[in-house]
Amino acid sequence: METKISFREAKSCPVQFVLAVNDTLNVINGKWKLPIIGSLLFGKKRFTEIQRNISKITPRMLSKELKELELNGIVKRTVYNTTPVSVEYELTNSGKSIGDVLDKMLEWGLQHRQSVLSKP
Amino acid sequence: METKISFREAKSCPVQFVLAVNDTLNVINGKWKLPIIGSLLFGKKRFTEIQRNISKITPRMLSKELKELELNGIVKRTVYNTTPVSVEYELTNSGKSIGDVLDKMLEWGLQHRQSVLSKP
């Protein structure tokens, strides 16, 4: 079974293209993933720090989203047995590398906003 | 009022960063936007052509998503008064330029999948 697909293969096959781009989208989808990743791009953080960083997120959502991000290999969770226990979250290498993708999206977002504003 | 924000400004301000990246995400969010854009990256298409391209999309969804994409300045809709009327959809310049963003996402998606598979 062939699992490794090259960029060129994926780009020329609409199905593979959509699947691979969706992989990326799924990692950052939902209301809170982006703020969480954004917060962790500035360094490792503890649960409550992230919570304070992102006003209005409920602990239920933060916990749920962090779990998903961990499952997807974007975030690494480390428990220290201090008292009370402290937990640190940080981006994996994959997590850090998504920064480049976000930069591209940032760039396009700004550009697109300009082009929409200039011709209404 | 200052509306134009530079890449550097946005990158250094978490709030602006998340906002601008979200602009981009909103354009491609939902289950069907990506397949639709993907389909139009290969050239202009008619309603039924897109529908046939994307198996399982209902006309309700296709119509709704195309409207949103048009509103967001990604897709241009042209009506020809043939009989019966024919309608063509194509990507705007902004729509085409999102291709670069998708390529980045494709690249990361493939890379990430490899890194997840290699260390389970």
Place this chain on the structure above:
DNA sequence: TATAGCGCTATACTTTAGTATAGAAACCTA
């Protein structure tokens, strides 16, 4: 005259995502 294709819209429904609120288990401090 019946059937089929085009480009949709309408209505009703189900599923998924997100919110609100409360509280538990562990320990520390006052």
Place this chain on the structure above:
DNA sequence: TAGGTTTCTATACTAAAGTATAGCGCTATA
């Protein structure tokens, strides 16, 4: 011993996204 901090979990709810199904107005073709 009461109250606070940390890192969550449980339950119940609302809102948003998506699906299923039917049909309309038009016209060309059989």
